[in-house]
Amino acid sequence: MSQYVLRRLMIAIPSLLGISVVLFVVLALAPGDPFSELATNPNVPPEVQAALRAKFGLDDPIHLRYLHWLNAMLHGDWGFSFVSRMNVDTLILQRLPATLYVIGSAQILALLIAIPVGVYAATKPYSLFDQIANTLAFVGFSLPTFFTGILFILIFSVTLDWLPFVYTTDIKGTGIHWVLEMIRQAIMPVAVLGLFQAASMTRFVRSAMLDVIRLDYVTTARAKGLGQAKVIVKHVMRNAMIPVVTLIALQMPAVFGGAIVTEQIFRIPGIGSLLISSILSNDTPVVMAVTFVFACLVVLFNLIADVLYGWLDPRISLR
Amino acid sequence: MAPLLEIKGLKTHFPTDDGILQAVDGVDISINRGETLCVVGESGCGKTVTAMSILKLIAMPPGRIAAGQIIFEGRDLVPLTSNELDEIRAKEIGFIFQEPMTSLNPVLTVGEQIAESLRRHEAVTRKQALDRTIEMLKLVQIPNAEGRVHNYPHQFSGGMRQRVMIAMALACKPKLIIADEPTTALDVTIQAQILDLLQDMKERFGMAVMLITHAMGVVAETAQRVVVMYAGKVVEEAPVDDLFGNPGHPYTQGLIRSIPRIDLDSEHKTRLEAIGGSVPILINPPVGCRFAPRCKFAMNVCTEKEPLLREIAPGHRMACHLGDTNLGGAA
Ligand SMILES: Nc1ncnc2c1ncn2[C@@H]1O[C@H](COP(=O)(O)OP(=O)(O)OP(=O)(O)O)[C@@H](O)[C@H]1O
Numbered sequence A: 001m002s003q004y005v006l007r008r009l010m011i012a013i014p015s016l017l018g019i020s021v022v023l024f025v026v027l028a029l030a031p032g033d034p035f036s037e038l039a040t041n042p043n044v045p046p047e048v049q050a051a052l053r054a055k056f057g058l059d060d061p062i063h064l065r066y067l068h069w070l071n072a073m074l075h076g077d078w079g080f081s082f083v084s085r086m087n088v089d090t091l092i093l094q095r096l097p098a099t100l101y102v103i104g105s106a107q108i109l110a111l112l113i114a115i116p117v118g119v120y121a122a123t124k125p126y127s128l129f130d131q132i133a134n135t136l137a138f139v140g141f142s143l144p145t146f147f148t149g150i151l152f153i154l155i156f157s158v159t160l161d162w163l164p165f166v167y168t169t170d171i172k173g174t175g176i177h178w179v180l181e182m183i184r185q186a187i188m189p190v191a192v193l194g195l196f197q198a199a200s201m202t203r204f205v206r207s208a209m210l211d212v213i214r215l216d217y218v219t220t221a222r223a224k225g226l227g228q229a230k231v232i233v234k235h236v237m238r239n240a241m242i243p244v245v246t247l248i249a250l251q252m253p254a255v256f257g258g259a260i261v262t263e264q265i266f267r268i269p270g271i272g273s274l275l276i277s278s279i280l281s282n283d284t285p286v287v288m289a290v291t292f293v294f295a296c297l298v299v300l301f302n303l304i305a306d307v308l309y310g311w312l313d314p315r316i317s318l319r
Numbered sequence B: 001m002a003p004l005l006e007i008k009g010l011k012t013h014f015p016t017d018d019g020i021l022q023a024v025d026g027v028d029i030s031i032n033r034g035e036t037l038c039v040v041g042e043s044g045c046g047k048t049v050t051a052m053s054i055l056k057l058i059a060m061p062p063g064r065i066a067a068g069q070i071i072f073e074g075r076d077l078v079p080l081t082s083n084e085l086d087e088i089r090a091k092e093i094g095f096i097f098q099e100p101m102t103s104l105n106p107v108l109t110v111g112e113q114i115a116e117s118l119r120r121h122e123a124v125t126r127k128q129a130l131d132r133t134i135e136m137l138k139l140v141q142i143p144n145a146e147g148r149v150h151n152y153p154h155q156f157s158g159g160m161r162q163r164v165m166i167a168m169a170l171a172c173k174p175k176l177i178i179a180d181e182p183t184t185a186l187d188v189t190i191q192a193q194i195l196d197l198l199q200d201m202k203e204r205f206g207m208a209v210m211l212i213t214h215a216m217g218v219v220a221e222t223a224q225r226v227v228v229m230y231a232g233k234v235v236e237e238a239p240v241d242d243l244f245g246n247p248g249h250p251y252t253q254g255l256i257r258s259i260p261r262i263d264l265d266s267e268h269k270t271r272l273e274a275i276g277g278s279v280p281i282l283i284n285p286p287v288g289c290r291f292a293p294r295c296k297f298a299m300n301v302c303t304e305k306e307p308l309l310r311e312i313a314p315g316h317r318m319a320c321h322l323g324d325t326n327l328g329g330a331a
């Protein structure tokens, strides 16, 4: 098992290198660079501009710049953000907790809704419960998060004034007050993202359960007199969760992508809004680093999906 | 003595888009303690649905027991809820299914699948359940049972899996085993081994066996009594010697003539007398005898009046108008 993981990680290295080359080239070809602002600033003399450009190697050929970036990266130097005037890794570490907090909570909320609802709906197909769950899932799945996000803000912040609509990292107050405020301001983004995730997940859980429930070995389990609850949990769910878990792991990168939109709506100072603002301000080192982190996440969650699959299904041996 | 299990007038229906599919339409079957009863008939005649109805293992809905009684040890099972039936499932009546490849849960070890039945029905610890499971696996002649108990189903061959299924069905020492075509999915050589094993176990534990099959050869070797089904109905019922020696129903006669005979040379062997035509559709079946379209003895009365089961010799009953003196000159 650990050998398998190690080998998979080795295979991941060339693909990550490939991704970094593509990212680097695309960003290099994009118009504008961190110094484009300096160029239009009459207070900075051209000699100083040229000296700075030379210092950061901005006018070197692209392959030299890439090797320079790679070398620095391997030595733990993620570059410097000219806009925020701090190291890129410090910046990312500053923004990451808010993203993980919101995405993590949303994902947990989605699971807490999708698994019980999907499982129960599948045990009573075409019942009233199943039909209501299906309809709600369909609605939830069809409404984009930017729409529900704005709707939530209109209802709960503007009209009812129950919840704050701007997320802030420097909440005044300490102790229990701080905790409550943290929860209060996360409710809307977590609900918007979580419900959206729950909608598609519920449909998936339900259909995975229905695929298993009609199989012969479920009849065998029933014939043992185990009782409905045990048959469903031990025999049906245990098998239906194999594709579900794999899908959830594979979807995680898309969830991070979706969080970018949510972070924009609720002004969450997370890694997604960092990406957007650095793109807008031509902060290339930050854009490069954040996209590269996303790429690593894709590779990581693919690996997690494979390992989970092998762990859940004894027919697959990871060698 | 009252029979162990008595099915009376069982009707199991499936609503479909085209109407109600009467998969089982008024079946009477009884099984005595310690007896082997074979149920034979072509594919789709309702053997599995009949067997599954006994413990309500058919999908309900859509399936529905529309009428009838299923009396097990003096108690009607039809009105029981699924929870109440759970006390009888595996404990009193064990099941062996047709497909060993799909009847075991792929993500649980075979030991766990046998042991969970023991733990459900008997006051045993995990350790005791494991020991009993290993004992059962030895009994069904699985080599290296102590090691194999922790293996998953995919690590066994088809024949070995069917042995596991037998061990599972026998674990709680039920009074009745229902085996639904337990050998159909297996190689011919393995088939004989599994049938022998089933016979052995039956003698050792003294339970009754309801063996569903469509192979008359299997019937001749194992059964004491035989029930022949056709299109959701019982058409003949007799002790095994009587059935082979003196088959009454034209359908039974056809089935017996279709047995491959080893005493003929290979040239003749291939020329089995197959019964022409196919099983009628079970939605809105025709009135009268359901076998009439394929029967070479069919008379006018056959398409007008349904033949009912009547005794033609002691313990030998059939549903056919042939030789029915009560019909008078109508025949
Ligand atoms: N869940 C179901 N829904 C609808 N029809 C069904 C269902 N189960 C069985 N049937 C129908 O009931 C009839 C009898 O089926 P059954 O499985 O009992 O036949 P069988 O005698 O066991 O045949 P085989 O030898 O192929 O196993 C068939 O026409 C089948 O299509």
Ligand code: SF4
Pocket (backbone or CB within 6 Å): B249, B250, B251, B289, B290, B291, B292, B293, B295, B296, B297, B298, B299, B302, B307, B319, B320, B321, B322
């Ligand atoms: S009742 Fe008539 S049609 Fe049916 S089996 Fe007997 S002779 Fe043939």
Ligand SMILES: [Mg+2]
Pocket (backbone or CB within 6 Å): B047, B048, B049, B180, B181
């Ligand atoms: Mg069948």
